[in-house]
Amino acid sequence: MADPKGFLTTPREEWPRRPVGERVRDWNEVYVPGALLPIVGPQADRCMDCGVPFCHQACPLGNLIPEWNDLVAREDWRAAAERLHATNNFPEFTGRLCPAPCEAGCVLAINQPAVTIKNVECAIADRAWEEGFAPPAPPERLSGRTVAVIGSGPAGLAAAQQLTRAGHTVAVYERDDRIGGLMRYGIPEFKMEKRHLERRVEQMRAEGTKFRTSTTVGRDVDAAELRTRYDAVVLATGATAWRELAVPGRELAGIHQAMEYLPLANRVCEGDLESSPLSAAGRHVVIVGGGDTGADCLGTAVREGAASVTQLDIYARPGPERDEDAEPWPTYPKVYRLSAAHEEAGALRTAPAADADARLFAASTLRFSGDGEGRVGALHLVEVDSGRRAVPGTERVLPADLVLLALGFSGPDREDGLVARLGVALSPRGTLARDAGFATNVPGVFAAGDAARGQSLIVWAIAEGRAVAAAVDRYLTGAAGRLPAPITPDDRPMTV
Numbered sequence: 001m002a003d004p005k006g007f008l009t010t011p012r013e014e015w016p017r018r019p020v021g022e023r024v025r026d027w028n029e030v031y032v033p034g035a036l037l038p039i040v041g042p043q044a045d046r047c048m049d050c051g052v053p054f055c056h057q058a059c060p061l062g063n064l065i066p067e068w069n070d071l072v073a074r075e076d077w078r079a080a081a082e083r084l085h086a087t088n089n090f091p092e093f094t095g096r097l098c099p100a101p102c103e104a105g106c107v108l109a110i111n112q113p114a115v116t117i118k119n120v121e122c123a124i125a126d127r128a129w130e131e132g133f134a135p136p137a138p139p140e141r142l143s144g145r146t147v148a149v150i151g152s153g154p155a156g157l158a159a160a161q162q163l164t165r166a167g168h169t170v171a172v173y174e175r176d177d178r179i180g181g182l183m184r185y186g187i188p189e190f191k192m193e194k195r196h197l198e199r200r201v202e203q204m205r206a207e208g209t210k211f212r213t214s215t216t217v218g219r220d221v222d223a224a225e226l227r228t229r230y231d232a233v234v235l236a237t238g239a240t241a242w243r244e245l246a247v248p249g250r251e252l253a254g255i256h257q258a259m260e261y262l263p264l265a266n267r268v269c270e271g272d273l274e275s276s277p278l279s280a281a282g283r284h285v286v287i288v289g290g291g292d293t294g295a296d297c298l299g300t301a302v303r304e305g306a307a308s309v310t311q312l313d314i315y316a317r318p319g320p321e322r323d324e325d326a327e328p329w330p331t332y333p334k335v336y337r338l339s340a341a342h343e344e345a346g347a348l349r350t351a352p353a354a355d356a357d358a359r360l361f362a363a364s365t366l367r368f369s370g371d372g373e374g375r376v377g378a379l380h381l382v383e384v385d386s387g388r389r390a391v392p393g394t395e396r397v398l399p400a401d402l403v404l405l406a407l408g409f410s411g412p413d414r415e416d417g418l419v420a421r422l423g424v425a426l427s428p429r430g431t432l433a434r435d436a437g438f439a440t441n442v443p444g445v446f447a448a449g450d451a452a453r454g455q456s457l458i459v460w461a462i463a464e465g466r467a468v469a470a471a472v473d474r475y476l477t478g479a480a481g482r483l484p485a486p487i488t489p490d491d492r493p494m495t496v
């Protein structure tokens with residue numbers, strides 16, 4: 001703690017976003033470039049070094065937050081980068097994309113705005129790349145053992161990097177043509193520019209990790225044969241089986257799943273397509289689903305030039321403050337949040353200021369009606385109470401000629417035959433079942449990330465990747481504790 005009174009004298013200040021009118025005209029990240037570094041030192045100095053840092057507990061990676069806050073306040077960026085990378089393989093991803101449960105658990109947040117931990121993390125990560133503090137770390141010697149990692153999302157990448165650095169020969173198989181999982185084709189460029197992903201993949205290549213893209217294990221490569229070729233297999237295939245909306249009219253043209261829509265917009269940014277075949281340009285867009293995936297559709301539709309955009313959330317509008325009884329500090333509370341995409345959609349609305357939120361809360365879709373030519377023309381909804389019962393007299397009709405369904409994911413995709421061919425058992429929830437050591441019922445086959453945990457967050461996926469790597473390393477070498485395991489398969493976010 002460079003300044004013991006920092007939290008008393010310095011107010012919280014976040015990395016500013018670019019003006020809405022400017023940022024919706026491009027796909028670049030929403031933040032003002034270069035505006036974080038000048039403010040981050042005094043912000044890191046707001047950390048009280050409180051003795052029992054609940055931020056550690058709240059971060060699934062166990063990031064050493066007070067340590068690197070102190071190092072940033074003292075401008076020792078090299079040491080800060082070393083301490084950050086000690087627990088997090090990809091801090092530039094979490095520094096941009098994590099919802100920061102650590103900040104909800106910050107001791108300062110009991111009666112003041114929390115330390116801007118996520119911003120500090122991002123600044124350290126970016127500075128590390130600029131200054132060359134994140135060079136490739138190839139192993140000194142090879143173990144002679146081989147591992148296939150299936151899936152290149154954050155869980156697969158973290159597992160692969162840990163195992164490669166431990167000396168094992170690792171190949172990552174990915175069914176898409178590019179590496180990154182949902183960070184590549186789900187999360188839009190304006191939340192994280194893909195150059196951050198490219199840089200890490202290059203670092204991993206230089207360390208010795210092999211990547212096999214456009215290869216679906218179970219279809220292009222026989223899964224059982226793969227198991228015999230490698231000493232161990234890690235399944236990190238994500239939870240991409242999307243939930244459906246079974247209401248009348250679902251079959252009409254113009255109704256798509258979010259993950260049919262978002263990858264096309266990402267492909268435009270990658271330069272693969274000139275424009276998206278599902279572009280929202282000139283359309284009245286309704287997004288069904290109030291979560292992050294829905295917000296990503298919102299920001300994308302705004303940038304594509306939608307005529308109007310509305311997001312439906314089945315839950316009631318949360319309050320501005322945490323409910324101290326139901327969700328006391330240090331848990332992550334459900335409060336009203338305005339993401340960058342909500343801010344953009346709201347600012348561009350012509351509705352009166354009181355209605356400047358593009359979201360409708362407590363809204364349930366009843367049916368879709370067509371435009372007479374087989375295409376969706378309107379969405380019929382009703383307000384619901386907390387028990388999801390329709391409130392009489394609240395039916396409404398919204399014009400809708402593009403509807404995007406963002407209702408979450410039920411578990412791993414099973415169409416590729418991977419799970420069946422390997423004989424991996426499923427949990428009652430439909431996710432990959434595993435024991436306390438991340439091992440499935442098939443000897444030498446391990447499971448990590450959303451595929452096993454269920455739909456979650458990048459920070460959890462990285463933690464899963466690191467923990468499964470520790471388990472695989474132990475399986476291959478017989479030695480425990482060579483690699484860190486930040487979580488167990490049963491760990492969950494803090495609740496009361």
Ligand SMILES: Cc1cc2nc3c(=O)[nH]c(=O)nc-3n(C[C@H](O)[C@H](O)[C@H](O)COP(=O)(O)OP(=O)(O)OC[C@H]3O[C@@H](n4cnc5c(N)ncnc54)[C@H](O)[C@@H]3O)c2cc1C
Nearest residue numbers: 151153154155175181182217237238449450456457458461
């Ligand atoms: C639109 C969207 C936005 C999100 N935004 C955020 C956010 O802002 N912050 C956050 O923390 N979390 C966010 N999430 C959640 C986060 O992206 C996931 O929790 C995380 O990516 C899970 O990582 P994973 O490695 O387990 O799986 P994934 O990222 O899903 O990666 C799995 C990979 O496995 C590949 N694969 C599957 N089967 C096979 C096979 N048979 N052969 C070869 N490859 C295969 C898939 O193609 C995929 O690339 C978002 C999710 C979505 C859908």
Ligand code: SF4
Nearest residue numbers: 059094098100102118
């Ligand atoms: S990874 Fe997420 S929870 Fe952990 S320190 Fe970073 S922002 Fe906080």
